[in-house]
């Protein structure tokens with residue numbers, strides 16, 4: 297079954313084609329800088345264990361133009377991997393917010409699309425872009441079933457004491473105001489990989505997803521029991537451009553004293569805060585460069601980022617009443633040894649002991665970076681949201 301996975305961002309589209317049930321991709325790629333100058337597609341094919349990379353710089357004004365170009369690459373007479381767009385049987389879309397309506401992989405129908413529109417304001421950076429990706433994919437891959445897989449789904453196992461907010465009941469019963477949690481596909485994938493790696497299903501895990509968005513999840517026996525993102529993907533850890541936890545009093549002050557309207561508040565907390573707000577850069581590689589140049593503000597931002605994660609590790613160790621393994625994943629978690637070291641510093645009391653040499657050694661695949669004898673294993677596990685989505689689509693439609 298040819299399953300094409302689309303992860304639409306506001307200015308990018310990540311994609312992968314799987315021939316399920318095989319878990320190795322046939323091709324993958326990234327359409328980046330959509331609607332900006334110097335848009336670029338990096339397209340990779342993996343045929344007979346040989347990786348080929350094609351880079352195209354072109355004008356890509358919108359998602360439709362981007363996906364049309366990707367389709368041209370997929371069906372190209374020389375480097376193509378399918379005959380025509382009809383060869384794609386399923387398109388799996390990463391949809392960040394499923395709201396109260398969606399808890400399982402869902403075949404997209406006009407009714408589903410109407411309900412998805414209601415979630416736009418809950419995940420303004422993500423759901424409108426995913427919706428655009430769905431509409432474009434429907435036009436291009438006409439023969440395919442379109443399926444949505446939600447970031448919120450894995451967290452549906454949280455107990456009410458974790459997902460409810462302490463506001464009057466009616467806000468939950470009438471308006472579905474509760475914590476949903478995000479990055480569920482990633483937390484689910486890496487915690488399952490940890491179970492396989494440690495050969496044990498009855499584990500107490502803390503999964504730390506550090507990408508552009510960041511979240512941390514307590515996982516008990518394979519089930520999410522608490523997570524740091526809430527009603528939308530804004531609370532919890534400090535992120536590339538999002539604040540994470542702040543005191544809501546700040547919002548009242550911004551509105552009442554500084555004259556902000558609510559759009560400006562949303563823009564501030566979603567797009568101009570976090571690491572970009574503190575340092576001018578959202579990418580950790582830029583921030584590391586600033587630190588190397590002696591920038592004190594960048595160093596403080598780095599410390600704040602790691603400190604917030606450490607606080608949650610303490611909280612979730614208490615939630616789980618113990619801990620078997622800590623997992624680092626996603627762009628920063630997989631690639632930034634200094635952040636991992638800062639997070640794991642001075643928490644030996646919890647049985648978390650990092651091996652500095654192992655932490656600084658890069659290898660592919662799953663890595664154990666804790667000291668031999670550390671009570672808690674520390675693992676770096678590359679996430680693969682696209683593969684997890686493809687597997688869930690396959691299970692739904694096979």
Ligand SMILES: Nc1ncnc2c1ncn2[C@@H]1O[C@H](COP(=O)(O)OP(=O)(O)O)[C@@H](O)[C@H]1O
Nearest residue numbers: 506507508509578579580581626627628631632
């Ligand atoms: N070598 C690296 N060192 C430190 N950080 C890195 C490195 N490579 C990538 N990153 C970080 O990973 C982030 C992107 O992570 P990713 O999981 O791809 O995010 P998203 O899926 O949200 O776009 C970048 O913003 C960057 O900060």
Ligand SMILES: CC(=O)OP(=O)(O)O
Nearest residue numbers: 478479507508509529
């Ligand atoms: C939910 C979320 O924050 O996703 P991302 O990290 O892809 O922005």
Ligand SMILES: [Mg+2]
Nearest residue numbers: 507508509626
């Ligand atoms: Mg991501």
